[in-house]
Amino acid sequence: xxxxYLENNTNCYYIIVNHKQKTIEKIEDIYxxxxxxxKLSEDLKSELTNRLKPIIFKKGELVLDAxxxxxxxxxxxKGVLRTYFLKDGKEISEYFSSxxxxxxxxxxxxxxxxxxxxxxxxxxxxxxxxxxxxxxxxFDNFPEMERYARLSMGSVFGHLMERIASxxxxxxxxxYLHFKxxxxxxxxxxxxxxxxSYIGITQETLSRIRSxx
Amino acid sequence: xxxxYLENNTNCYYIIVNHKQKTIEKIEDIYxxxxxxxKLSEDLKSELTNRLKPIIFKKGELVLDAxxxxxxxxxxxKGVLRTYFLKDGKEISEYFSSxxxxxxxxxxxxxxxxxxxxxxxxxxxxxxxxxxxxxxxxFDNFPEMERYARLSMGSVFGHLMERIASxxxxxxxxxYLHFKxxxxxxxxxxxxxxxxSYIGITQETLSRIRSxx
DNA sequence: ATGATTTTTTGATATAGGTCAAAAGTTATG
DNA sequence: CATAACTTTTGACCTATATCAAAAAATCAT
Numbered sequence: 001x002x003x004x005y006l007e008n009n010t011n012c013y014y015i016i017v018n019h020k021q022k023t024i025e026k027i028e029d030i031y032x033x034x035x036x037x038x039k040l041s042e043d044l045k046s047e048l049t050n051r052l053k054p055i056i057f058k059k060g061e062l063v064l065d066a067x068x069x070x071x072x073x074x075x076x077x078k079g080v081l082r083t084y085f086l087k088d089g090k091e092i093s094e095y096f097s098s099x100x101x102x103x104x105x106x107x108x109x110x111x112x113x114x115x116x117x118x119x120x121x122x123x124x125x126x127x128x129x130x131x132x133x134x135x136x137x138x139f140d141n142f143p144e145m146e147r148y149a150r151l152s153m154g155s156v157f158g159h160l161m162e163r164i165a166s167x168x169x170x171x172x173x174x175x176y177l178h179f180k181x182x183x184x185x186x187x188x189x190x191x192x193x194x195x196x197s198y199i200g201i202t203q204e205t206l207s208r209i210r211s212x213x
Numbered sequence: 214x215x216x217x218y219l220e221n222n223t224n225c226y227y228i229i230v231n232h233k234q235k236t237i238e239k240i241e242d243i244y245x246x247x248x249x250x251x252k253l254s255e256d257l258k259s260e261l262t263n264r265l266k267p268i269i270f271k272k273g274e275l276v277l278d279a280x281x282x283x284x285x286x287x288x289x290x291k292g293v294l295r296t297y298f299l300k301d302g303k304e305i306s307e308y309f310s311s312x313x314x315x316x317x318x319x320x321x322x323x324x325x326x327x328x329x330x331x332x333x334x335x336x337x338x339x340x341x342x343x344x345x346x347x348x349x350x351x352f353d354n355f356p357e358m359e360r361y362a363r364l365s366m367g368s369v370f371g372h373l374m375e376r377i378a379s380x381x382x383x384x385x386x387x388x389y390l391h392f393k394x395x396x397x398x399x400x401x402x403x404x405x406x407x408x409x410s411y412i413g414i415t416q417e418t419l420s421r422i423r424s425x426x
Numbered sequence: 427a428t429g430a431t432t433t434t435t436t437g438a439t440a441t442a443g444g445t446c447a448a449a450a451g452t453t454a455t456g
Numbered sequence: 457c458a459t460a461a462c463t464t465t466t467g468a469c470c471t472a473t474a475t476c477a478a479a480a481a482a483t484c485a486t
Binding site: 404405406416417419420421423424 | 432433434435436
């Protein structure tokens with residue numbers, strides 16, 4: 001049994017899991033992230049505090065089903081979520097997201113329609129949840145949130161471009177090394193099969209590459 | 214000899230090329246593009262008009278050298294620009310941009326530092342130029358421009374994700390057909406070698422695929 | 427137009443990485 | 457703790473696509 005408990009006065013969230021109470025996050029921690037892009041007014045801070053809800057996902061849990069419209073985004077505090085899609089019945093990892101990153105099914109979330117992406121938890125994960133309506137409210141009332149979105153998307157953008165560049169005319173080994181390098185922190189925690197589909201090779205090939213030295 | 218001539222009162226630009234005067238664009242045309250995302254106040258319209266400058270590129274012309282910082286963006290009206298980088302001395306096409314799209318070297322433009330991307334003109338191209346400082350001015354003074362940026366980036370974002378998805382576990386032929394489909398309008402105008410590097414295969418393979426049916 | 431570049435096609439050969447199958451290792455669950 | 461259920465490794469074989477080379481076709485510049 002999972003129960004979310006929100007202690008109003010302290011901005012400090014607790015999660016009660018099987019009767020064991022466990023602090024997961026102070027909401028203030030997330031302010032830092034925003035403040036690398038914009039200044040947060042007290043007003044905006046309190047709106048964020050009201051709207052961001054803590055949530056946890058157990059390892060293996062399905063966070064988003066592709067048959068549903070994605071109506072919320074998750075800001076990860078700890079753990080790893082994976083976005084993937086199915087091709088010929090096989091799961092192809094689209095990307096991995098970890099601490100201080102937002103995750104959703106982009107097209108589905110922004111356009112409120114179904115898309116091909118599933119999201120699941122690679123390991124136990126704690127996050128803050130933000131509903132699309134709340135985000136719209138923030139965009140409409142705090143122009144600085146628009147700037148935040150623009151700037152933070154910008155860095156993801158660069159990342160995607162690099163990935164496209166690195167995907168063509170690079171050997172399986174090069175891609176493996178590149179992945180290990182870029183995702184040094186989370187690499188050891190991700191099953192080999194998921195890594196393989198992320199970099200576009202088969203499990204078997206990745207296993208061989210990995211063992212060869 | 215190329216000369217840019219700006220007729221102030223009419224919002225209508227002329228370009229004089231070899232003494233032949235040729236109208237290229239009414240500035241109003243570009244408003245439509247913005248208005249698919251945001252409402253344009255008269256104030257913002259006039260600032261856009263003041264800051265967007267018409268420019269033309271001849272086929273084959275280098276628009277941006279990777280050794281330079283990208284200090285301006287181009288909004289294409291007609292023609293095709295290509296963003297590419299060098300790998301082992303060979304040009305790898307990163308993407309093609311055509312009418313009603315912005316082009317720049319994203320990281321270089323936003324972070325004001327050098328990046329790996331060159332831009333050249335695949336065919337004669339007319340565009341509006343916007344300097345980074347002018348864009349900053351617009352962002353600082355018109356919050357709706359932040360929204361415009363966020364929304365228009367969003368669609369590019371979806372496009373990049375689809376491309377990454379289509380790049381793994383798809384045969385050369387599938388990627389070729391996908392490209393032809395997505396870029397139906399500009400496909401016939403782009404040399405085969407450039408298309409090949411875009412989809413990540415060699416020219417020879419593309420030539421064989423194309424001739425096989 | 428006409429020769430000179432550049433681009434595309436065709437051919438022969440090599441190889442990285444895919445596929446299928448089964449064994450070994452690891453992690454979960456009653 | 458034991459058995460089931462994954463995950464990873466290893467092996468044998470095969471195919472799609474790369475490479476290198478050269479001919480053919482198209483485009484460009486004088």
